[in-house]
Amino acid sequence: xxxxxxxxxxxxxxxxxxxxxxxxxxxxxxxxxxxxxxxxxxxxxxxxxxxxxxxxxxxxxxxxxxxxxxxxxxxxxxxxxxxxxxxxxxxxxxxxxxxxxxxxxxxxxxxxxxxxxxxxxxxxxxxxxxxxxxxxxxxxxxxxxxxxxxxxxxxxxxxxxxxxxxxxxxxxxxxxxxxxxxxxxxxxxxxxxxxxxxxxxxxxxxxxxxxxxxxxxxxxxxxxxxxxxxxxxxxxxxxxxxxxxxxxxxxxxxxxxxxxxxxxxxxxxxxxxxxxxxxxxxxxxxxxxxxxxxxxxxxxxxxxxxxxxxxxxxxxxxxxxxxxxxxxxxxxxxxxxxxxxxxxxxxxxx
Amino acid sequence: xxxxxxxxxxxxxxxxxxxxxxxxxxxxxxxxxxxxxxxxxxxxxxxxxxxxxxxxxxxxxxxxxxxxxxxxxxxxxxxxxxxxxxxxxxxxxxxxxxxxxxxxxxxxxxxxxxxxxxxxxxxxxxxxxxxxxxxxxxxxxxxxxxxxxxxxxxxxxxxxxxxxxxxxxxxxxxxxxxxxxxxxxxxxxxxxxxxxxxxxxxxxxxxxxxxxxxxx
Numbered sequence: 001x002x003x004x005x006x007x008x009x010x011x012x013x014x015x016x017x018x019x020x021x022x023x024x025x026x027x028x029x030x031x032x033x034x035x036x037x038x039x040x041x042x043x044x045x046x047x048x049x050x051x052x053x054x055x056x057x058x059x060x061x062x063x064x065x066x067x068x069x070x071x072x073x074x075x076x077x078x079x080x081x082x083x084x085x086x087x088x089x090x091x092x093x094x095x096x097x098x099x100x101x102x103x104x105x106x107x108x109x110x111x112x113x114x115x116x117x118x119x120x121x122x123x124x125x126x127x128x129x130x131x132x133x134x135x136x137x138x139x140x141x142x143x144x145x146x147x148x149x150x151x152x153x154x155x156x157x158x159x160x161x162x163x164x165x166x167x168x169x170x171x172x173x174x175x176x177x178x179x180x181x182x183x184x185x186x187x188x189x190x191x192x193x194x195x196x197x198x199x200x201x202x203x204x205x206x207x208x209x210x211x212x213x214x215x216x217x218x219x220x221x222x223x224x225x226x227x228x229x230x231x232x233x234x235x236x237x238x239x240x241x242x243x244x245x246x247x248x249x250x251x252x253x254x255x256x257x258x259x260x261x262x263x264x265x266x267x268x269x270x271x272x273x274x275x276x277x278x279x280x281x282x283x284x285x286x287x288x289x290x291x292x293x294x295x296x297x298x299x300x301x302x303x304x305x306x307x308x309x310x311x312x313x314x315x316x317x318x319x320x321x322x323x324x325x326x327x328x329x330x331x332x333x334x335x336x337x338x339x340x341x342x343x344x345x346x347x348x349x350x
Numbered sequence: 351x352x353x354x355x356x357x358x359x360x361x362x363x364x365x366x367x368x369x370x371x372x373x374x375x376x377x378x379x380x381x382x383x384x385x386x387x388x389x390x391x392x393x394x395x396x397x398x399x400x401x402x403x404x405x406x407x408x409x410x411x412x413x414x415x416x417x418x419x420x421x422x423x424x425x426x427x428x429x430x431x432x433x434x435x436x437x438x439x440x441x442x443x444x445x446x447x448x449x450x451x452x453x454x455x456x457x458x459x460x461x462x463x464x465x466x467x468x469x470x471x472x473x474x475x476x477x478x479x480x481x482x483x484x485x486x487x488x489x490x491x492x493x494x495x496x497x498x499x500x501x502x503x504x505x506x507x508x509x510x511x512x513x514x515x516x517x518x519x520x521x522x523x524x525x526x527x528x529x530x531x532x533x534x535x536x537x538x539x540x541x542x543x544x545x546x547x548x549x550x551x552x553x554x555x556x557x558x559x560x561x562x563x564x565x566x
Contacts, residue, residue: 105459
């Protein structure tokens, strides 16, 4: 009896695609670019504009007009961008027709990273050679202090994007150490350009709060204006010098506008802190909020105005006392399933 | 084309590599100095001339012969447009070796060797990779004083190897061992110079022969 033994032909599967997600061929990207350009001309015709001078902003506006979308995520909305921005840059085939790879470090696996290390080490050797020459000629080595605080090195992710290769933390730290070693040498100004490729400027730190100078009105009296807020109340205050401690709010005297002692205490606090109770006049306008909120808003406005009359040390004291900080507390939203912002419904056991 | 490839094989020293170095050059570059007696590898004993004050001295006559064979072989590989890969795991000479490889137009690997570079190349690099046709070791040990993995991998993938073997190395799996010092800077610079000159000479000869063939 013949027994058919099923023989499965083991087809040697070609290992397609070494690393990374879908690989886009050059031809595919070219076709996408052609389609994009054609589509751009069609869009320009549709909008009735000149196809030659149709910029990316016009495209965005046209798409937003033709395909309005209420989605919150801007990146989920329909968009039409140049294919180079959409398809990430991919590594092309690394070897020629005869099979010889293009890069001399191809067989290491991470050619861009290792060639970067090689180049950086080369620059280091150059600088050392230059230093030796200077020492041989008995010339002094330059020591210009570079602005270290204003720049930072590239992050690991930025370096990965630059090299189009994955890096490990160890490799990244080694590269940064090498760069640091290069910059620490006295004559590293020669390779300044190379180092700048890997350093980024730190964004300008928060500007120091500028205290406005005093202004003078027709009578020659110094005054200063500022704004303040608390909850929903917005207030502006004009504080005059050489005054008698009178305060007006929305044209009404303080005693009449704020019958409660607590609110008037709040208004007086900045003056009392600086010891200038009877010395300044204040004319304020306020809107929104409730009784306490308006009082708090005017207090902040007066304190900010008083900064111009006072030394920097006292400004620092005011800041530490909390007179110059905007109170961030606002009414918290009520949540569904609860009676208030925090209060839950009464829990009944049965 | 056939004649181009078979012509060099008829001569024992077609590229005249003997004139590139002399015994005095090797001696001046401190090639004969080996490690201490305690580090000696059993298989290196035939290549050792003697031992002086506990330090092994390598027999330069044998080194000359091995070096001539090795350089001749690299020249033939370069003449036939083969891919040559330089390997050295010594940190001092990593930059020098990479520069030599760049100058020749060949390839170098002086960094951490990932496990499947030769044996798993189709997955690591891509579908149609061409593996090196010759691997040259300028130091056959890795940083932990053990034989470099590439020696074993090249033997598995049928890739011939040329390597400088010091007194503490194992010369068994290397096809063309060159007993000699791999630690001193002048010795390694000498080797780099010799390899560079042979490869450039072989490539020039190839270009000349091709030009002559085209003229006919």
